[in-house]
Amino acid sequence: MLENSQQLSNNYDEQGYFVIRNYFDEAQISSLREVVLKFHESWKDDNRKFYREEAFNSSLITGTEYLSPKERTLLFDFISSKKVMNVVDAVIPENPAFMNTQLFFNPVNPEQKDFWHRDCQYDYDIEDQMRVIQDTQVLHLRVPLFDELGMEVIPGTHKRWDNEEEYNVRQEVNGKVSNDPISGGVKIPLAAGDLLVFSADMIHRGLYGLDRLALDILIFDSAADYIDYIDDDCLPTLSMLNKIADPRLFLNTLRLKSTACA
C-alpha cells in the first residue's frame, strides 16, 4: 500500500494514478453511502427518462436540490477531511481547488458499453487536447461506496498523446469503437473503503458491473482556468465553512470565483 506523500506524488507523475487500499473505515463509508443513496434515489425520480435511456452518472451531489444542510455538511466534511487532503496535497501542493462531485453507476440501458476517453475531449478539439494534457491536470478522487469492477486506465497517458491504437478507439475512427480493448489497459478493481486517484485527462474508462456507485470528487490546480465548471450551489455556505476543519479547497474555489467576477 502506498502511504507516503512523496511516493504518491511520484506515482501520480509517472503513471497518472494511484490506489490506496482500505483507506476509509466502514463507519465513514457507511455514513457517506447513506447520504449519497438519498441523493441518488431523488435524482433518479427526477430524471426517469434520462436514467432509463442513457445515464451513467450524475453530478452536483453537494448542491441544495436533494440534500439538507446537515447532509451536505457531511459531504463537505468528508471532502475536506485529513485523509482526503493528505492525498490532494501530495498531488497538487499549491492551492488545490474544489470543482464538483459526480456519481457513477451502471447504465440501465444494456446497449451502453464502457467507453475509453479523456475527459478533456468533450470540451476541446484535438489540438487543444494535446495542449491541455501538458498544461494542467484535473484530479478525480474515486470513492467506491460498494465493491466494483473499478476503472481501466492507460498508465502514462496523462502526460503523453495517444498512439495510433488509442486514438482510433477513443475517437472511433478507422473501424474502431470506443469500447474496443486497448493493449496496455490496466484494470483496477475497487472495494468500498479504497481510494483511487487518477487524472481525468488520461485515457480511461469506468468498468460497468456489480452494484457500482462511486463518488468522484473533482479537484483542480488554481493556476488552471476551470472557473466556468463551478456551480455556486455546490459550495458550502459561510456558516458551513466556519465549521469545516480544513476549508482550503473551498476557499481557493471561492477566491478564484471572486477574482473572476472582479
Ligand SMILES: O=C(O)CCC(=O)C(=O)O
Ligand atoms: O466510471 C465511469 O463510468 C467513467 C468514469 C470517468 O470517466 C471519469 O470519472 O472521468
